Amino acid sequence: MGDIKVHELRYPCSKCPLRALSVFRDLDDGELQFISKFKRGELAVERGATVLVEGNHSAHLYTLLSGLAFRYKLLHDGRRQILNYAMPGDLLGLQAGLLGEMQHSVEALSPLLLCVFERERVFDLFKNHPGLSYDITWIAAREEQMLDENLLSVGRRSAVERAAYLLSFLYARLQRTKAAFGAFRVLPITQQHVADTLGLSLVHTNKTLRKLAQRGLLSWREGGCEIKDAEGLLATARWAGLAETRRALI
Amino acid sequence: MGDIKVHELRYPCSKCPLRALSVFRDLDDGELQFISKFKRGELAVERGATVLVEGNHSAHLYTLLSGLAFRYKLLHDGRRQILNYAMPGDLLGLQAGLLGEMQHSVEALSPLLLCVFERERVFDLFKNHPGLSYDITWIAAREEQMLDENLLSVGRRSAVERAAYLLSFLYARLQRTKAAFGAFRVLPITQQHVADTLGLSLVHTNKTLRKLAQRGLLSWREGGCEIKDAEGLLATARWAGLAETRRALI
DNA sequence: CGCTTACTTGAGTCTGGTCAAACGGGGTGG
DNA sequence: CCACCCCGTTTGACCAGACTCAAGTAAGCG
Numbered sequence: 001m002g003d004i005k006v007h008e009l010r011y012p013c014s015k016c017p018l019r020a021l022s023v024f025r026d027l028d029d030g031e032l033q034f035i036s037k038f039k040r041g042e043l044a045v046e047r048g049a050t051v052l053v054e055g056n057h058s059a060h061l062y063t064l065l066s067g068l069a070f071r072y073k074l075l076h077d078g079r080r081q082i083l084n085y086a087m088p089g090d091l092l093g094l095q096a097g098l099l100g101e102m103q104h105s106v107e108a109l110s111p112l113l114l115c116v117f118e119r120e121r122v123f124d125l126f127k128n129h130p131g132l133s134y135d136i137t138w139i140a141a142r143e144e145q146m147l148d149e150n151l152l153s154v155g156r157r158s159a160v161e162r163a164a165y166l167l168s169f170l171y172a173r174l175q176r177t178k179a180a181f182g183a184f185r186v187l188p189i190t191q192q193h194v195a196d197t198l199g200l201s202l203v204h205t206n207k208t209l210r211k212l213a214q215r216g217l218l219s220w221r222e223g224g225c226e227i228k229d230a231e232g233l234l235a236t237a238r239w240a241g242l243a244e245t246r247r248a249l250i
Numbered sequence: 251m252g253d254i255k256v257h258e259l260r261y262p263c264s265k266c267p268l269r270a271l272s273v274f275r276d277l278d279d280g281e282l283q284f285i286s287k288f289k290r291g292e293l294a295v296e297r298g299a300t301v302l303v304e305g306n307h308s309a310h311l312y313t314l315l316s317g318l319a320f321r322y323k324l325l326h327d328g329r330r331q332i333l334n335y336a337m338p339g340d341l342l343g344l345q346a347g348l349l350g351e352m353q354h355s356v357e358a359l360s361p362l363l364l365c366v367f368e369r370e371r372v373f374d375l376f377k378n379h380p381g382l383s384y385d386i387t388w389i390a391a392r393e394e395q396m397l398d399e400n401l402l403s404v405g406r407r408s409a410v411e412r413a414a415y416l417l418s419f420l421y422a423r424l425q426r427t428k429a430a431f432g433a434f435r436v437l438p439i440t441q442q443h444v445a446d447t448l449g450l451s452l453v454h455t456n457k458t459l460r461k462l463a464q465r466g467l468l469s470w471r472e473g474g475c476e477i478k479d480a481e482g483l484l485a486t487a488r489w490a491g492l493a494e495t496r497r498a499l500i
Numbered sequence: 501c502g503c504t505t506a507c508t509t510g511a512g513t514c515t516g517g518t519c520a521a522a523c524g525g526g527g528t529g530g
Numbered sequence: 531c532c533a534c535c536c537c538g539t540t541t542g543a544c545c546a547g548a549c550t551c552a553a554g555t556a557a558g559c560g
Binding site: 071073075076079080081083094095098099100103104123126127128130131133134136137138140141142143144145147148149150151152154155156157196197198199238245 | 321323325326329330331333344345348349350353354373376377378380381383384386387388390391392393394395397398399400401402404405406407446447448449488495
Binding site for chain 4: 440441452453456457470473
């Protein structure tokens with residue numbers, strides 16, 4: 001686990017750069033006030049650090065304020081499957097928060113800034129703020145929806161479709177919140193991450209990405225992926241695209 | 251869509267055969283009373299019927315009382331991915347209930363009995379019953395956990411491991427609730443279902459299942475799968491097994 | 501300047517896919 | 531009752547997408 005430090009609130013909830021965005025639903029005053037107290041602090045995490053560990057009982061939930069991370073599971077012999085990526089506004093650690101134990105790990109792909117919430121106060125939230133409870137459930141249902149689509153992809157799409165789907169998925173999601181903290185020039189992922197997300201080997205992933213690059217859809221540079229033609233990727237994936245209205249933010 | 255008929259409550263919540271089981275958490279009187287009113291009716295569905303359709307805005311949520319069903323998504327050209335299976339106690343239609351539109355379909359593998367809940371009254375539940383709200387979120391988190399494991403399986407396990415994992419997973423889950431309505435002698439699924447769950451072709455799935463059958467782990471008969479050695483399947487899958495405590499039931 | 505990490509490429513292999521055909525049981529209509 | 535058909539399972543032959551092994555390149559860093 002890399003360096004982790006708790007510091008003064010740089011972003012009190014009342015001035016949350018994310019909530020200011022139109023993609024997120026508004027809260028009423030009571031809710032905002034509750035959240036402000038519910039937020040125990042901010043956590044800055046370095047690129048490469050592990051935020052949550054499979055098997056652990058985390059005492060905290062997190063909302064990702066800025067940066068990019070990924071959720072993954074390991075098989076006994078080290079095979080890794082990346083399950084999904086976490087972006088600004090996403091909730092992390094709900095499983096441990098409710099079920100008791102993390103069944104996956106989370107690792108930072110860039111420096112992260114996380115809002116920290118006390119696991120023990122989650123029930124307070126359910127008790128006193130039905131709107132926020134509903135929002136948490138909403139967030140869980142949305143995560144399930146993304147997983148469904150990822151599973152469809154890994155199970156039934158071809159390698160090229162899969163890669164194109166993944167990258168346009170990541171690109172589309174990042175677009176939604178880039179106004180708050182700016183966007184990545186290139187996605188901070190390696191081809192190994194792509195391979196472990198798609199369920200392919202590193203070598204075959206490389207050859208697949210090479211095809212997409214030759215078609216001018218993307219290029220690999222500066223240790224990451226630059227999306228050059230999001231429309232083209234969408235078409236290659238034969239994917240309808242991200243149909244998302246305003247979403248909940250805790 | 252097959253025949254569907256609403257009839258008198260055969261199983262009022264106060265006498266719910268599922269809730270009587272020790273695998274499900276108890277409710278307090280107020281909660282039970284609320285649920286009793288929240289339950290609008292029972293729906294009987296034939297084998298093969300489609301319960302929920304991708305793209306639809308279902309007006310209802312369901313809890314599966316008895317039977318076996320599966321959730322799936324289709325690609326434009328008909329390729330199908332089965333996402334998960336629904337068993338007694340599982341909640342169906344939460345996505346439509348919260349997000350507005352189903353992103354997957356649900357089909358019955360056996361005759362089903364479903365408890366029907368009004369989508370419009372979900373917010374009432376959140377408003378007045380924090381315990382039940384928490385339970386719904388808990389159920390969503392559990393579904394996510396199962397999906398994570400399925401995704402790991404499809405992405406990173408070999409064909410034999412995948413098949414063994416799937417069948418011991420289904421078997422283990424069915425064990426938990428069989429006391430209420432009895433168990434299936436054979437799982438009412440075809441090899442095509444297995445193929446579409448594992449992300450494999452029908453032919454290769456057949457050859458894979460054949461291997462497991464030759465090792466005496468299962469046999470295919472009467473239009474379904476009989477698990478003959480659950481322990482052996484678990485070992486073949488190199489899977490830790492289902493670690494599940496008492497769970498929530500709406 | 502050497503080391504490490506990540507991307508690239510080629511060769512050979514194998515898992516899993518496709519095509520095709522046959523089998524077997526249950527249901528149905530003649 | 532039998533012939534036929536349909537559905538789902540089974541098998542074989544062949545093919546292709548994806549894997550492994552191996553080696554080389556390029557960029558970044560101490």
